[in-house]
Amino acid sequence: MKAILVSLLLAICVASVPGTAEADDPCVPGDAFCSSVPNTSGNQDDGSVVTEGVQFPGVGHNSPIGHATAQNATCTDCHWTVSPACLANGPENDALCMMAVSSCPDPAILMRVYLRHGTGPWQLIDTICLGPGQRPTPVADVSEIVRERVVNYLPDAAPSFQPAQGGVVNLPTIFAAGEPASIQTESFDVLGFTVVVTAKARWEWTFDNGVTKPFDKPGGAYPNDDVAYTYGDAGGRDVSVTTYWDASFTLDGDGPFQVPGAEISKTAGPITVPVRQAKSELVGG
8 A cells, every 4th residue: 555655656756846855756736635634734734733731642752752742842932833754844744655655564654743832943852753643642631531530430428427326415426438548550441641640639528517527537437536426416418528639640641730720629428427415324332
């Protein structure tokens, strides 16, 4: 297939810009055949230039591009673009040539990757093989998908209390959320990238009507009293807990990047906690 494509290029794209390309660089900007190549000339609308951190599918984080994307993940004025690796091409050219077509496994094209800050000069970062649809992917695009999926990876709270028979007036009742303080997911795929999510939790307990208190620990069984509340009178109480997860993720080992939006929250309960009045007993001597 690649040999046929190269033959077509030689037959159709024999013209070149004088003084700008070698004989094996037959296509020029504007040629009818070359224009069928996806636009990589820096058009912001089609995503070939992005202004937020980007990742490239199939690129290891130890590569020059991996280092560059990690170093510029929070850059607010970074622009990226790719163009076929042809002699006459720069960051704003999309002409195709034999070298770009024949240098990578079919159907990938050999592409140059450029980065610039603001309106500064383009810097050539690396040359890589990119297949159809493999273009710089804004981290923001991946982030939105990660947020949708991460909810399924977060554990649900299972609130409990001690003593098991219920609380006692004027003595602490101990509570536990029944979930860890942090998690790290198994890796999963998003847009061709390997994603791992790490999340840390905080909690808000509602112990009584109008009584809500924050905690940074999940609580546990006695004698753990990290989460405890003392009731002043007897009666049943409806108790619930809301867990707020602050999540970040890595892409192919780069990052971490923040999961966008507010903390992800999950509420469990209410559970009914009976609160009893302590009884006095006369003990004989």
